[in-house]
Amino acid sequence: MAPRGIHARSTAETSLRKRHARARLFALFCAAVTWAGAALLMLLLYQISVNGFKWFDVQFLTSFPSRFPYKAGIKSALVGTLWLISLVAIISIPIGVATALYLEEFGKKGRLGRMVEINIANLAGVPSIVYGIIGLAVFVRGLGLERSLISGALTMSLLILPVIIIASREAIKVVPMTIRHAAFALGATRWQTAWSHVLPASFPGILTGVILALSRAIGETAPLIMIGALTYVAFLPEGPMDAFTALPIQIFNWVSRPQEEFHELAAGAIIVLLIVLLTMNATAIFIRHRAEKKRG
Amino acid sequence: MAEFTPTQLQSKGVTQLQDQAILALQDVSISYSGKAAVSKVSFPIAKHKITSVIGPSGCGKSTLLRALNRMNDFIPNVTTEGKIIYNRQDLYAAEVDPVEVRRNIGMVFQKPNPFPKTIYKNVAWGPGINGRKDSMHELVEKSLKQAALWEEVKDRLDESALSLSGGQQQRLCIARALAMAPDILLMDEPCSALDPISTAHIEDLLYRLKSSYTIVIVTHNMQQASRISDYTAFMEMGDLIEFGKTRQIFTKPHKQRTEEYVTGRFG
Known part of the structure; x- marks a missing residue:
């Protein structure tokens, strides 16, 4: 053996x-x-x-675009991007999170719910240019919003809503059922349970999804070109109904010029875009960290 | 209080209740997607007493307990028949708001499930959403004292409830339920996830709570049932086999099946 x-x-x-x-x-x-x-x-x-x-200097940040490279700047594009992303956030976050909350916490999980779910997943995969066409047809022409910031923001919101909804649903799904039961057993309504326990518990996950979605919106060019954001803007938008340009469009514009200097300006604008993006991400991480610490 | 005449009880082969009934189950049947989990169970719950429900795994005792404050509403495809009478009102009548039911009939779950918030907020949240505004501090203190947790947590009320041990978490869950001043407290194997010392803590606690609360406890542990409860219901395969005073059930059971179970011959 x-x-x-x-x-x-x-x-x-x-x-x-x-x-x-x-x-x-x-x-x-x-x-x-x-x-x-x-x-x-x-x-x-x-x-x-x-x-x-x-x-990359103060002059670059505070000047309007120009046909002389040494005079050109990204003031209007940067301000346009900040306007755009703020409007997109204001429109898409409440709608996206509320939709996710409804689908997970309130809606009946029947055939209709599954159909909505599949459709949202499909929408997340639709090319952005298609959203641009929808934006042009519905917001610019149909609702007569013209080539304004609000048209751009609504189009971008459509584009990123599926991402926000899917990410929020996943975050809501992983909140343990036992927490909901604990709240219900104390005589809480569905709304009280969702507001006080499900949302706070899923907040970090929702925030991650929102930031990913907004990051995508900030870099998208095709839908904005489609709805006709201007490529040369020598003024600042003062309200949501004003015409505008945005950083990706300014970059696109400069890159398509023959002169070498404009290519370098495009690189400078990319740096600014990256800084805006990283600032957004850092803020989100900071908020998430604080939220997690608070919950312990 | 519930109308439950002795004849009604006897007609169901159920021992007469000598105490005042606060809740009465009448032919309660519960099924999941048509599969019966509880069939035609009737027994009363005595006021300010502890009633335990015992039986082997899968006998339907937890399902029955959850029916008493309509927690089964959250499980899809559950149908409940029969009547559960509380304050002369069938809990399953169409006009009854289940949220209202749960305000009066609290529940403690098998696994401790504190909210991922501070200890204070865990206790204060329930009364808060139900409209209580003043003297919340006193209520939190009183509830934690009732749950025999105050001394351990009084200096760390702002810490996360998740920093407590399992036994402390379960007592916090009891304090949270007590803060609502429920008429009835339902407990679904509250000690099954706890060590013997924490279990002893909670049993002591239940014994003291009896003077002011009505408790229904589902338990796997027969010693626990015999130690703490006044009445015992023995269930098997969804049927109520026997209901009576705990001492009678454990010493002179009428049914052979009950005797076999309580003496540990099966289950």
Whole structure:
């Protein structure tokens, strides 16, 4: 019996060694892929910085676009983007979160609910240019909102609503059922339960989804071109009904010029866009961190 | 209080209740998607007494307990038949608001489920949403004292409830339920996730609460049922086998099945 036992053990050990080796190999592969992605991103950032930073100064931020590169700036585009993203946030967050809350907490989980669910998932995959066409037909022409900030914001909101709804639903779904039951057992209504317990518990997840969605909106160009945001704007929008331009459009405009200087200006504008984006993300992380700490 | 004449009880083969009934189950049947979980169960719940419901796993005792404050409403495809009379009113009558029912009939669950908020807010939230505004501090203190938790948490009311141990969390859940001043407190195996010391804590607590609350407790633990309860209902496969005074059920059961169960011959 003894030799057989030893034999069995040694094969088990070889196979264990093999399994460890395979695990290490896989970890190595994952690390390589991760770093390859990060390196590519670094390379892009490096190239943009090299080209763009020499134009990046106060004059660049506070000037309107111009046909002379040394006079050109992104004032109107930056202000337009800030306007746009604020309006998009105001429109899309309440609608998106309320929809998710309704679908998860209040709506009957029947055939209709499943159909809505599938449709929302499909909408998330529709190309942005299609939303641009809808925006042009419905908001610009149909409702007569013209080529205004509000048209752009409504179009962008349509574009990112599916993302917000899906992310919020997932965040709401993982709130334990036992918490809802605890609230119901204290004589809470569905609304009180959702407002006081489900929403706060799912807040970090919802915030992540919202930020991803807004980040997408801030970089989208196609729908804005479609609804006819202007490419040359030498004034600041003063209200939601004003015409506007936005950073991606300004970048697109500069890149399509033949002169090298304008390409560098585009790089400078990309830096500004990235800073806006990172500021938004950092704010979200800060808020989420505080919310999580508060809940303990 | 519930109308439950002795003849009615005897006609169902149920031992007569010597105390005043606060709640009365009459031919209660519950099924999930047509599959019966509880069939035609009738027994009364005595006021300011502890009634325990015992039986093997899957006998329908938890389902029955959840029916008493309409928590089964949240499970899809549950149908409840028969009557549960509380204050001369059938809890399942069309005009009854289940939210109102749960305000008066509280519940403590099998696993401690405190809200991921501070200890204070866990207790104060229920009364708060039900319109209580003044002397909330006193109420929180009183409820935590009733649940024998005050001494342990009085200096850390602003800490998260999740920082408490399992036994403390369960006592917090009891305090939370007591803060609503419920007529009846339903407990679904409240000690099954706890160690023996925490269990002893909670049993002591239940014993003291009896003077002012009516408690219905579902338990797996027969020693627990015999230690703390005044009345016991024994269920098996969705049927009520026997209901009576706890001492009678555990020492002189009328049904052979009950005797086999309480003496540990099965289950």
